[in-house]
Amino acid sequence: MIELENVAYSYGGGELLSDISIKLAPGSFYFLTGPSGAGKTTLLKLCYGALLPTAGQVRIMGNDVRNLDRDGVAMMRRNVGVVHQDVKFLDHLPVADNIALPLTVSGRQNEAGGADLGELLAWVGLNHRAAGLPPELSGGERQRAALARAVIMSPDVVLADEPTGNVDWEMSQRLLKLLIELNKMGKTVLIATHDLSLIRAAKSEVQARVLRISNRRLQLAGADL
Amino acid sequence: MKFSVSELRSLFFGDKQADRVVPPSGFTAQLTLFAAGAMAFLAVFALALSLASGRLAARWGDELARTSTIRIVAPAGERAIQTDAALRVLETTAGVESARALTDEEQQTLLSPWFGAEIDLRSLPVPRLIEVVENPSGFDAEGLRLRLAAEVLAAFLDDHTRWRAPLVQAANRLRLLGWIAIFLIGAAVGAMVTLAANAALAANAQVVAVLRLVGATDRYIAEAFIRRFTIRAFIGAGVGVIFGMLAVLLLPSAGDDAGFLTGLGFQGAGWLAPLLIPVMAGGVALIATRIASRRALEALS
Numbered sequence: 087m088i089e090l091e092n093v094a095y096s097y098g099g100g101e102l103l104s105d106i107s108i109k110l111a112p113g114s115f116y117f118l119t120g121p122s123g124a125g126k127t128t129l130l131k132l133c134y135g136a137l138l139p140t141a142g143q144v145r146i147m148g149n150d151v152r153n154l155d156r157d158g159v160a161m162m163r164r165n166v167g168v169v170h171q172d173v174k175f176l177d178h179l180p181v182a183d184n185i186a187l188p189l190t191v192s193g194r195q196n197e198a199g200g201a202d203l204g205e206l207l208a209w210v211g212l213n214h215r216a217a218g219l220p221p222e223l224s225g226g227e228r229q230r231a232a233l234a235r236a237v238i239m240s241p242d243v244v245l246a247d248e249p250t251g252n253v254d255w256e257m258s259q260r261l262l263k264l265l266i267e268l269n270k271m272g273k274t275v276l277i278a279t280h281d282l283s284l285i286r287a288a289k290s291e292v293q294a295r296v297l298r299i300s301n302r303r304l305q306l307a308g309a310d311l
Numbered sequence: 312m313k314f315s316v317s318e319l320r321s322l323f324f325g326d327k328q329a330d331r332v333v334p335p336s337g338f339t340a341q342l343t344l345f346a347a348g349a350m351a352f353l354a355v356f357a358l359a360l361s362l363a364s365g366r367l368a369a370r371w372g373d374e375l376a377r378t379s380t381i382r383i384v385a386p387a388g389e390r391a392i393q394t395d396a397a398l399r400v401l402e403t404t405a406g407v408e409s410a411r412a413l414t415d416e417e418q419q420t421l422l423s424p425w426f427g428a429e430i431d432l433r434s435l436p437v438p439r440l441i442e443v444v445e446n447p448s449g450f451d452a453e454g455l456r457l458r459l460a461a462e463v464l465a466a467f468l469d470d471h472t473r474w475r476a477p478l479v480q481a482a483n484r485l486r487l488l489g490w491i492a493i494f495l496i497g498a499a500v501g502a503m504v505t506l507a508a509n510a511a512l513a514a515n516a517q518v519v520a521v522l523r524l525v526g527a528t529d530r531y532i533a534e535a536f537i538r539r540f541t542i543r544a545f546i547g548a549g550v551g552v553i554f555g556m557l558a559v560l561l562l563p564s565a566g567d568d569a570g571f572l573t574g575l576g577f578q579g580a581g582w583l584a585p586l587l588i589p590v591m592a593g594g595v596a597l598i599a600t601r602i603a604s605r606r607a608l609e610a611l612s
């Protein structure tokens with residue numbers, strides 16, 4: 087699925103991540119945690135090919151990201167659902183069209199208006215918002231719309247970067263529930279968060295593995311946090 | 312740069328959905344239309360100039376190259392004898408198709424603009440003119456001149472080359488200028504579309520980034536822009552060409568006396584030439600937008 091082997095990443099100055107090896111197992115549920123600035127977002131970006139490792143190898147769906155050309159990256163992104171930290175939409179298109187955008191750009195627009203979209207909107211609770219424009223959405227609604235957009239191509243992996251970053255506790259519970267449901271449908275889920283209580287809440291529902299970035303390295307955190 | 316048939320087809324009959332992903336841009340779109348139209352309007356005149364001066368050069372080159380004139384400057388009494396002598400020389404000259412002395416009436420008509428119709432030329436020592444028409448192989452002007460000098464003292468050959476050459480050259484130069492103007496207009500359309508496309512790409516940077524993140528290929532994103540600018544340039548140029556052709560059509564005609572200026576226009580199949588301008592404008596816009604969008608997209612992960 088997604089495989090990192092002795093990966094290092096350095097920004098201009100120093101090394102942010104080093105010697106990271108991890109293999110996301112199909113159907114598993116991961117949390118990625120660590121202090122702010124530890125490199126959670128960077129690690130996620132490495133996982134969906136937005137960044138190339140400065141050392142080591144990243145394989146996504148069996149392909150070395152270094153060998154992917156620009157079209158290859160585009161194809162790969164159709165198979166990896168990503169909820170970005172700063173969710174961006176096409177502000178001139180209705181929410182429903184935005185959620186269906188991955189179908190549109192991959193030439194499957196015929197499915198974009200289908201029953202699946204309605205179901206997906208209902209699942210994230212945005213049915214009543216379908217015709218609204220993205221700037222009209224609240225923080226929680228944006229995150230749910232982003233999640234719906236991330237899964238509309240029914241990818242095998244869903245990566246979420248601080249999906250509960252700026253929503254209240256109740257909303258983060260709701261988002262977590264959606265992500266857990268996805269995992270129960272067999273998808274691999276990786277959530278980057280610094281919110282430990284979210285991780286605790288998840289642990290009672292799903293068998294989650296917690297990865298912690300500390301001192302530029304990735305550790306599998308123990309059962310207790 | 313190559314375009315496959317399927318690519319061109321998707322460009323012109325592209326899906327509506329793909330067009331919607333880039334927000335509509337009212338004002339700049341109209342500027343592109345206007346600029347393309349104005350350029351096409353100018354291109355019509357440059358084209359008319361090129362074609363007209365081309366015709367002019369061909370006509371001068373063709374007709375005048377094949378005729379010469381011999382002047383018989385002799386006292387009234389000897390004029391007829393000398394004329395006959397010159398005609399005899401011409402009959403035996405290789406390359407001369409026909410030679411004929413102008414009649415008094417013809418000379419009168421030729422000179423009437425200067426002397427008026429009332430004056431009787433017989434009272435004036437006007438030289439007799441012989442019109443010589445060459446056959447396609449032409450004659451040796453220098454050789455003929457020498458023979459005339461030896462046999463018909465009063466005959467002088469004007470083979471027109473002296474004053475014709477600079478005229479043909481001027482017409483050819485004018486035609487070249489016309490083509491250079493058309494080329495410059497095309498280049499200006501390219502530059503203008505590149506600027507507009509860059510502005511559109513920059514204004515829609517977030518749209519482009521979002522599309523890229525949800526798995527759109529560069530080609531998909533670029534086409535949304537290319538299609539717009541190609542169609543705008545095509546339509547704008549089409550309107551400009553219509554106005555340009557109308558303006559050429561409405562140029563006053565001086566009829567048979569058509570001089571150079573009034574000859575500016577299209578003839579026959581030449582009227583089809585300006586119809587190529589919108590196609591060229593569309594093509595230039597397509598290539599310009601394609602290069603601009605490729606450069607903008609490659610800066611993006």
